[in-house]
Amino acid sequence: MSRKIALSAVAVATLLSLAACGGADDEDSSGGTVTLRYALWDEVQKPPIEQSIREFEKAHPAIKVQIELNNWNDYWSKLQTQLAGRSAPDVFWDHVSYFPKFSKEGVLTDLAPLIAQDKVDTSIYDSKLAEGWKVDGKVYGLPKDWDTIGLFYSTKALKDAGLTPADLDGLTWNPDDGGTFVKTLQKLTVDENGKHPDEAGFDPKKVKQYGLAMQAPTGQQDWWNFALQNGCALQDKPWGRWTVDQPACVQAIQFVQDLRLKYHVAVPATVTNPPNGPSLDQVVGRGEAATAMDGSWMLRAFDTALPNGGFGVADLPAGPAGKGSVYNGLTEAVYAGTKHPKEAWELLKWLTSERHQKAVAQAGAVWPGITSLNDVFADAWKAKGVDVTGFKKAAEGTTMGYPLTEAADVYNVKALDIFNQVWLGQLSPQDAAQKITTEANAAIK
Amino acid sequence: MIDNIPYDRPVPGHRRAERRLAARVRTVAEAYALLAPSLAGFLLFLVAPIFGVAALSLFDWNLMGAPSFVGLDNYRELAADPEVWRAVLNTIYYVVLNIPAQTVLALLLALALNRRMRGGKALRVVFVLPWMAMPVALGIIWSWVFDPRYGVVNQVLGMVGIDGPNWLTDPAWAMPVIASVNVWQYTGYTMLILLAGLQAIPHTLYEAAAIDGTTPVQRFFTITLPLLRPSLFFVLVTNTIGSFQIFDTVFVMTQGGPGGATDVLNFHIYQQGFQLFRSGYASALAMVLFALILLVTAAQFLYFRKRTVYDFS
Numbered sequence: 001m002s003r004k005i006a007l008s009a010v011a012v013a014t015l016l017s018l019a020a021c022g023g024a025d026d027e028d029s030s031g032g033t034v035t036l037r038y039a040l041w042d043e044v045q046k047p048p049i050e051q052s053i054r055e056f057e058k059a060h061p062a063i064k065v066q067i068e069l070n071n072w073n074d075y076w077s078k079l080q081t082q083l084a085g086r087s088a089p090d091v092f093w094d095h096v097s098y099f100p101k102f103s104k105e106g107v108l109t110d111l112a113p114l115i116a117q118d119k120v121d122t123s124i125y126d127s128k129l130a131e132g133w134k135v136d137g138k139v140y141g142l143p144k145d146w147d148t149i150g151l152f153y154s155t156k157a158l159k160d161a162g163l164t165p166a167d168l169d170g171l172t173w174n175p176d177d178g179g180t181f182v183k184t185l186q187k188l189t190v191d192e193n194g195k196h197p198d199e200a201g202f203d204p205k206k207v208k209q210y211g212l213a214m215q216a217p218t219g220q221q222d223w224w225n226f227a228l229q230n231g232c233a234l235q236d237k238p239w240g241r242w243t244v245d246q247p248a249c250v251q252a253i254q255f256v257q258d259l260r261l262k263y264h265v266a267v268p269a270t271v272t273n274p275p276n277g278p279s280l281d282q283v284v285g286r287g288e289a290a291t292a293m294d295g296s297w298m299l300r301a302f303d304t305a306l307p308n309g310g311f312g313v314a315d316l317p318a319g320p321a322g323k324g325s326v327y328n329g330l331t332e333a334v335y336a337g338t339k340h341p342k343e344a345w346e347l348l349k350w351l352t353s354e355r356h357q358k359a360v361a362q363a364g365a366v367w368p369g370i371t372s373l374n375d376v377f378a379d380a381w382k383a384k385g386v387d388v389t390g391f392k393k394a395a396e397g398t399t400m401g402y403p404l405t406e407a408a409d410v411y412n413v414k415a416l417d418i419f420n421q422v423w424l425g426q427l428s429p430q431d432a433a434q435k436i437t438t439e440a441n442a443a444i445k
Numbered sequence: 446m447i448d449n450i451p452y453d454r455p456v457p458g459h460r461r462a463e464r465r466l467a468a469r470v471r472t473v474a475e476a477y478a479l480l481a482p483s484l485a486g487f488l489l490f491l492v493a494p495i496f497g498v499a500a501l502s503l504f505d506w507n508l509m510g511a512p513s514f515v516g517l518d519n520y521r522e523l524a525a526d527p528e529v530w531r532a533v534l535n536t537i538y539y540v541v542l543n544i545p546a547q548t549v550l551a552l553l554l555a556l557a558l559n560r561r562m563r564g565g566k567a568l569r570v571v572f573v574l575p576w577m578a579m580p581v582a583l584g585i586i587w588s589w590v591f592d593p594r595y596g597v598v599n600q601v602l603g604m605v606g607i608d609g610p611n612w613l614t615d616p617a618w619a620m621p622v623i624a625s626v627n628v629w630q631y632t633g634y635t636m637l638i639l640l641a642g643l644q645a646i647p648h649t650l651y652e653a654a655a656i657d658g659t660t661p662v663q664r665f666f667t668i669t670l671p672l673l674r675p676s677l678f679f680v681l682v683t684n685t686i687g688s689f690q691i692f693d694t695v696f697v698m699t700q701g702g703p704g705g706a707t708d709v710l711n712f713h714i715y716q717q718g719f720q721l722f723r724s725g726y727a728s729a730l731a732m733v734l735f736a737l738i739l740l741v742t743a744a745q746f747l748y749f750r751k752r753t754v755y756d757f758s
Contacts, residue, residue, distance in 0.1 A: 080719075
């Protein structure tokens, strides 16, 4: 049956490649040039990266780079299947949530000897980023970028509601009545008759524009931020057990559900639930929401959806425990099983070089891993009339890193399923919190 | 090849038996030789993996480290796993949405095309086209068609004043959409088999019945349907098996979401095996799916055995 083919093909391919243990011939190496595979998951960042890599290829005529792009959901299952099949890409983006597993399984190249040999200056990187990737003197990746979460807004929607960007400063929320954050979002939410959610006769089934859009497969762009602002810790300690079932965390989850189902100020989950919902730049771009909580890596996407000063970025609101944002960074890593370690190291050096990161920052793709280039990124956006320094302030303020855990797979897969249900109103925040805590903790050995 | 057995001439008794045996051996050997390529494929790619999966279901293995034997633990775990039961129910829901609609639609189409008409042959090809297309590519195209903002479906609905739902992100609609895509894709194939079945029914029966003064409806229920049973049996069994194995449309269109609304067994197996890397547990789930299909197929066999006529002479 043809329906079975996709699945069995994956299974057979895996088994075959397992049996062959990377026996596939590399035809390219025989001709004198080496083809490196470079895997990433963000389409928005790809164009400037690709452009810079063309320069790398010019400087290294014997190396060709093939970019393998898969979206976040497919990326990890594909990469891990390839790792199991000993056919992973030579260089790939690594994420802190998979780092523990990968370093334990020995699939990442220790860069420390190479750094020493080529006298690479690692002090240029943000130390907060670089330190997270060192284990027992081994270095498993060099910083690619960093990101925080901000409140993207449509300038037109703000104007239409009679608000100015300054009105989004200093907003606060609380679990009881939603605070000034909800009040402002109510002003930005209108139904087809022009009524707001706090007015009599407001029809929550016929909303023309919502105040806020949220979407996050893991929680990074939505409830983790509220959790941090409410004094919730997702884990008892790094590498420790999950503590999402604590009251402060449940309240944060409840708040995100309330924004949709109680206050009617956030786009319903039937629209935005990942992985099928449209990305938030589109939701705001077509006027269905006035603002969106999203990561700094989405700037280019918002600029495409709302060009020529059509959008701006404000700080996230403050909660009962103050301000705060999730802070994260990626690294470029070299596969330990690469057949071209020398060439892969050359590529990695390029990707983490000032020249490459400057080019990517100038294109406004991501905040660079090299500290001195932060201004390049900020200036690139300033030239377009967008003030992005809020992300940097957020990074310097109270932040929460991605949870460090061996249970990343389980957490990611279950969270997508469980929180989809919470946002739809099919599961209570309390039950969801208990479920994700139990399931993720069960996966920790 | 059976027909090629040399005709036995009258020869003394024992020699005749000898020759007959030799001929049979030759025939059988010939048959196996001809079967060998497909048999090898069948054993290597279908039978061996079944045993492989059955064995793997007794282990805990993340694909990277060494597998460890856990006995029946995986089965105990899945029996108590609410998500497995959800996946079983989702799968059954899909089969129930898919099979009746597909079979009735295909039967109606086959009846309509089973007459001489202009462009009949071209229509047959058109109806079978979706079946020949790649399910993954189709899934992507249907995702566009059902896009709530830019999709054709909601634009057409909008023209008549209906505010179309968010087809793939609304848990109430996701599964019906998946099922309808597959109905659309496989109806042509089912129609083709039923059409062949219809054409095998002797005309004389209809003529005799017409002379006896029966109505077309009577003829359908007393002649067409009973004599179509072998074909119906075939499409019902194979399509039901195929439906229980639904994967690609779900993988491309919904990834089991929203909130698990389309998390069918095969997708759940994929998720456990290739997202969570629990290949032992995924194998145990695959055995459950295998048992489920075996059960349903056996039930279908029992139901049709007594009611099916193969010989029209």
